[in-house]
Amino acid sequence: MKRTFVPxxxxxxxxxxxxxxxLAQGCPPPPNLPVGSCAPKTGTxxxxxxxxxxxxxRKSIYRLSAAEVTELKLAFKRLxxxxxxxxxxxxxxANVHCWYCGGGGPSDVHVDWAxxxxxxxxxxxxxxxxxxxxxNPNFALPYWDWNTxxxxxxxxxxxxxxxxYLGGTTATNSLFxxxxxxxxxxxxxxxxxxxxxxxxxxxxxxxxxxxxGTASSSSAVSPGPHGYxxxxxxxxxxxxxxxxxxxxxxxxxxxxxxxxxHANIDxxxxxxxxxxxxxxxxxxxxxxxxxxxxxxxxxxRMRASDATDRETRLKYRYATPCGLxxxxxxxxxxxxxxxxxxxxxxxxxxxxxxxxxxxxxxxxREFNINGDVGRNIVLHLEDVEVPADESAILRVYVxxxxxxxxxxxxxxxxxxxxxxxxxxxxxxxxxxxxxxxEGHGHKFHFRIALPPDIAAExxxxxxxxxxTIVPVSASVAGGPESAPAAVNVKxxxxxxxxx
Ligand code: C2O
Numbered sequence: 001m002k003r004t005f006v007p008x009x010x011x012x013x014x015x016x017x018x019x020x021x022x023l024a025q026g027c028p029p030p031p032n033l034p035v036g037s038c039a040p041k042t043g044t045x046x047x048x049x050x051x052x053x054x055x056x057x058r059k060s061i062y063r064l065s066a067a068e069v070t071e072l073k074l075a076f077k078r079l080x081x082x083x084x085x086x087x088x089x090x091x092x093x094a095n096v097h098c099w100y101c102g103g104g105g106p107s108d109v110h111v112d113w114a115x116x117x118x119x120x121x122x123x124x125x126x127x128x129x130x131x132x133x134x135x136n137p138n139f140a141l142p143y144w145d146w147n148t149x150x151x152x153x154x155x156x157x158x159x160x161x162x163x164x165y166l167g168g169t170t171a172t173n174s175l176f177x178x179x180x181x182x183x184x185x186x187x188x189x190x191x192x193x194x195x196x197x198x199x200x201x202x203x204x205x206x207x208x209x210x211x212x213g214t215a216s217s218s219s220a221v222s223p224g225p226h227g228y229x230x231x232x233x234x235x236x237x238x239x240x241x242x243x244x245x246x247x248x249x250x251x252x253x254x255x256x257x258x259x260x261x262h263a264n265i266d267x268x269x270x271x272x273x274x275x276x277x278x279x280x281x282x283x284x285x286x287x288x289x290x291x292x293x294x295x296x297x298x299x300x301r302m303r304a305s306d307a308t309d310r311e312t313r314l315k316y317r318y319a320t321p322c323g324l325x326x327x328x329x330x331x332x333x334x335x336x337x338x339x340x341x342x343x344x345x346x347x348x349x350x351x352x353x354x355x356x357x358x359x360x361x362x363x364x365r366e367f368n369i370n371g372d373v374g375r376n377i378v379l380h381l382e383d384v385e386v387p388a389d390e391s392a393i394l395r396v397y398v399x400x401x402x403x404x405x406x407x408x409x410x411x412x413x414x415x416x417x418x419x420x421x422x423x424x425x426x427x428x429x430x431x432x433x434x435x436x437x438e439g440h441g442h443k444f445h446f447r448i449a450l451p452p453d454i455a456a457e458x459x460x461x462x463x464x465x466x467x468t469i470v471p472v473s474a475s476v477a478g479g480p481e482s483a484p485a486a487v488n489v490k491x492x493x494x495x496x497x498x499x
Pocket of ligand 1: 097101110119226230249252262
């Protein structure tokens with residue numbers, strides 16, 4: 001790959017950290033420490049042999065029946081009630097995430113192509129464990145479809161924490177987490193997680209490498225809406241002050257909302273396939289493997305190839321979120337018996353729920369810079385390093401050298417469109433103030449596919465572009481931006497490639 005280096009400007013300000021605020025609601029005093037060792041119990045390892053149950057259907061949290069919400073709460077309650085000696089116990093489940101995010105495990109699954117498959121198999125094991133605890137082999141996790149837009153049909157609640165997760169205490173509502181600084185009224189910024197943002201994410205990341213990442217570069221999904229939702233749930237009033245549980249990776253999975261958030265992240269994988277087809281997963285990708293304690297308390301090795309064969313190996317699928325009508329061929333068939341006019345019945349749905357939710361792939365236009373030809377012009381930000389116990393929100397502009405945090409306030413554009421080519425939400429691995437600076441987890445290589453109009457501009461300029469990276473303080477959803485009080489970011493000189 002030929003590298004074209006580009007002039008870059010990184011605006012940073014001095015580090016200044018305040019002690020964690022005091023939390024209300026009867027939580028033990030913050031920070032929610034000590035996290036202690038995240039190391040899992042060891043045990044004799046078996047290989048996962050594939051799910052033999054019926055197909056489970058994951059539904060939008062907004063579409064669960066009252067009985068399904070009751071069952072969900074019972075399942076989480078029973079998980080919370082497991083004795084701490086059980087390797088499937090509440091804290092042990094969350095510690096699996098800690099272990100694999102720089103908490104001592106063999107790798108950090110947030111910085112490379114492990115991100116999508118690792119979280120998929122992680123959710124699978126929790127889902128099966130919850131199902132076992134409520135004796136329902138068909139139990140499925142719900143997904144929090146924050147990307148479903150507001151409409152008369154779907155309501156205006158998708159940008160808020162779903163109501164079953166709010167209210168009460170963890171003793172009375174197992175889905176509640178007192179380490180959240182978010183209220184029923186707190187609402188996310190639709191430009192960061194709404195339908196246009198997800199459409200852009202899918203449009204721009206049109207190759208396997210871009211969407212899933214590589215062995216040494218990040219999936220496009222990890223730093224975008226994924227990170228935003230984490231920081232929002234942790235602290236909706238100031239995204240720059242990352243707070244437990246959700247705002248910090250080592251504690252994120254202690255919040256039941258984590259699983260609903262990640263089910264939606266996992267669903268993006270299916271939306272990508274609906275748009276582009278099943279990719280040829282590289283063998284090295286499929287060979288990745290990790291250890292979990294399964295629902296039967298067996299130490300189990302799962303592979304990314306189990307994740308890529310979701311339908312046959314893991315046996316679940318996603319139901320349609322609100323607003324999309326699946327075509328049911330049986331309805332047409334019924335009509336035939338009532339009418340003498342012969343009609344051709346479609347034997348396959350004309351639009352699957354997934355394909356109805358995504359736009360068609362963008363045109364396959366090729367770009368050429370000095371003889372390098374490819375479908376995308378990719379901006380590389382390599383060795384982006386943030387201390388493991390700090391967060392950062394970075395706006396990445398191309399050919400807008402005068403961009404500042406303040407100008408971002410007036411800029412309503414959806415990241416991934418126009419000159420705002422990406423917005424990165426970096427979630428700390430370790431609790432802010434815990435001094436976990438030496439954590440090995442947080443060095444990213446971001447590969448940012450330039451939006452087509454900007455790519456064309458860069459092509460015309462023969463690769464001569466200016467990159468401006470603006471740390472912002474996204475204090476409230478959609479509110480004005482300002483320069484943050486603290487950002488410690490280092491990175492190598494950016495470059496572009498045609499691929
Ligand atoms: Cu493993 Cu959403 O983080």
